[in-house]
Amino acid sequence: MDRIRIVGGSELRGIIPISGAKNAALPLMIASLLTDDTLTLENVPHLADVEQLIRILGNHGADISVNGRRERQSEGYSRTIHFTSRNIVDTTAPYELVSKMRASFWVIGPLLAREGRARVSLPGGCAIGTRPVDLFIEALTALGARIEIDGGYIEATAPAGGLVGARYTFPKVSVGATHVLMMAATLARGTTVIGNAAREPEVQDLAKCLNAMGAKITGAGTSTVTVEGVDQLSGARHRVLPDRIETGTYAMAVAMTGGDVVLEGTEAGLLETALEAIRRSGAEVTSTETGIRVVRNGGGIKPVDIVTDPYPGFPTDLQAQFMGLMTKSTGISHITETIFENRFMHVQELARLGAKISLSGQTAKIEGVERLRGAPVMATDLRASVSLVIAGLAAEGETMVSRVYHLDRGFERLEEKLTRCGATVERVSD
Numbered sequence: 001m002d003r004i005r006i007v008g009g010s011e012l013r014g015i016i017p018i019s020g021a022k023n024a025a026l027p028l029m030i031a032s033l034l035t036d037d038t039l040t041l042e043n044v045p046h047l048a049d050v051e052q053l054i055r056i057l058g059n060h061g062a063d064i065s066v067n068g069r070r071e072r073q074s075e076g077y078s079r080t081i082h083f084t085s086r087n088i089v090d091t092t093a094p095y096e097l098v099s100k101m102r103a104s105f106w107v108i109g110p111l112l113a114r115e116g117r118a119r120v121s122l123p124g125g126c127a128i129g130t131r132p133v134d135l136f137i138e139a140l141t142a143l144g145a146r147i148e149i150d151g152g153y154i155e156a157t158a159p160a161g162g163l164v165g166a167r168y169t170f171p172k173v174s175v176g177a178t179h180v181l182m183m184a185a186t187l188a189r190g191t192t193v194i195g196n197a198a199r200e201p202e203v204q205d206l207a208k209c210l211n212a213m214g215a216k217i218t219g220a221g222t223s224t225v226t227v228e229g230v231d232q233l234s235g236a237r238h239r240v241l242p243d244r245i246e247t248g249t250y251a252m253a254v255a256m257t258g259g260d261v262v263l264e265g266t267e268a269g270l271l272e273t274a275l276e277a278i279r280r281s282g283a284e285v286t287s288t289e290t291g292i293r294v295v296r297n298g299g300g301i302k303p304v305d306i307v308t309d310p311y312p313g314f315p316t317d318l319q320a321q322f323m324g325l326m327t328k329s330t331g332i333s334h335i336t337e338t339i340f341e342n343r344f345m346h347v348q349e350l351a352r353l354g355a356k357i358s359l360s361g362q363t364a365k366i367e368g369v370e371r372l373r374g375a376p377v378m379a380t381d382l383r384a385s386v387s388l389v390i391a392g393l394a395a396e397g398e399t400m401v402s403r404v405y406h407l408d409r410g411f412e413r414l415e416e417k418l419t420r421c422g423a424t425v426e427r428v429s430d
């Protein structure tokens, strides 16, 4: 199994190209099941999760071809992929395919809307909480679906004339359930009004693509989304928006090591709350013509308290990385996780590097230390694993991160991007 070896102590200087967003690419790829025409997605990151979803869509009958690359980038960076689901050959998403990744469950929306039925295994994904699917069931039931749970599968059936538009307000904000309800509603009869919808940029990106396919969606990006059902959707060409979590991760890495890096091809507007927290920690963060510049030249890392929240709040997907940064602050900071009940698994691994962190319920208290020292550490989930990389970049000596497959789910060419900016990071294959 691959490991990542880091020798800490170097500042980061240079340019890091930001990839297309994993969490936008996945629902966009799933949206291709809504039409028998071709959906072309540009800027799709080359990640394990994308490859897994390609297998899942293929199982439903999608014909998928990959080509193209971004200008000025070496082979293998974000790709252009064509998805054509002329016929849906199978409406079952089996356990073996769905258990590896939470987002694969979302095929339930398009399959149900287009084919009138779907049988989808209960999902897997990062083990960061119980992650139930009750909101999906409630939302699809509101559109008239009949839902049963049998042998670990959700079996959903639409009424004879298809799904019917309805007014549904989520009792809790859910990104995935918003994606699914929005996709299902595009082909429902009549109008659906989604209340307390997730406002994440990825929801906006999906709505933009669905509208390009002929859907009638307004309000995406606000908490009320209205979807007027249409008879059918067509193909389209859409560019996946930049990955705000990758952007924030590298910005925090620079704030940690010091240096001067331009994060290319991304936009500050996607992650203002996180960038503000990085600024408060003492780094300079400015928008440039090509992206975002992050600079920290000398000066300690100031302690900053954060609380995770749905967008536009501080993203839970950057919580572990920010904790990595705070381990070397000059004082005490507090990080409160409000989205997932078990998203502190990085705490004990950061402690191996010398971090001083104590937990009380959903709040971590981090006492900054002057020095971290390299050690063998284990990745426990996607974002936790990259928090160990951030800490390793600033630790003395060698840090060896195992279970790198977590990292490969969400970070395209991490070693290459960091090495080009002066870090010593390499993949070690046993």
Ligand SMILES: CC(=O)N[C@H]1[C@@H](OP(=O)(O)OP(=O)(O)OC[C@H]2O[C@@H](n3ccc(=O)[nH]c3=O)[C@H](O)[C@@H]2O)O[C@H](CO)[C@@H](O)[C@@H]1O
Pocket (backbone or CB within 6 Å): 022, 023, 024, 026, 102, 103, 129, 130, 131, 132, 133, 134, 135, 136, 137, 172, 173, 174, 175, 176, 177, 316, 317, 339, 340, 341
């Ligand atoms: C592929 C993808 O885009 N994943 C992101 C998505 O995950 P995901 O869409 O799974 O996260 P949700 O927004 O649905 O989860 C938010 C909260 O709602 C709860 N919940 C959700 C659905 C449900 O039916 N019942 C329920 O109780 C969850 O357990 C969690 O506590 O948004 C999360 C929150 O920003 C991010 O951390 C993930 O990276």
Ligand SMILES: C=C(OP(=O)(O)O)C(=O)O
Pocket (backbone or CB within 6 Å): 023, 101, 102, 103, 124, 125, 126, 128, 317, 382, 383, 410
């Ligand atoms: C938690 C994440 O992914 P997933 O929802 O697929 O588990 C993530 O992207 O940080």
